[in-house]
Amino acid sequence: MFLVYAISSLTRNYIYVGLSSDIERRISDHNNGYNKTTKPYKPFKTILLEEYPTRTEARHREKYLKSGVGKAYLKKLLSNDNVF
Template structure:
């Protein structure tokens, strides 16, 4: 299985969208500073996940959530979660 996920910085206005086959491992990598892109925005919380059978399906959805309209939806989700 493949997953797309969105994480939100707890201290800054930043949402990161990614694709993985292991959400727990990937989230730990982000929060431990192993990812150069997200390191300046530590710490994070997971705000959204979605599961797919193939990497191709997951990649299509990841691209959507990285787009303008997709990011707006994620911002709404983040606001609803508080």
Template sequence: MYYVYAISSKNRNYIYVGITDNIARRINQHNKGYNKTTKPYLPFELIYF
């Protein structure tokens, strides 16, 4: 099953929306800087899925 999720930067005014089949893994990837688009806005918190 796939999920639509939204994450918000804890330090800046930035929200990212994505799709994944594993929410925990994907949020972890974002917070470790694996995603080029979101890396400048670390860290993130999940706000919707």
């Protein structure tokens, strides 16, 4: 099983979208600064978690969420405080 996730920086205006089969480790890596891309934006809160049975399906959703329409959807979730 694969999870698509979106996290939002608590200190800056930044949303990161990714996928993982080990979500606890992955989000911990982001919050501990182990990811070069997200290190300057830590700490994070989770704003979206979705499960998919295959990596292909998860990758398709991840690509959508990284698009302009997908980012707008995530910003709407964030503004409504629908966080996990």
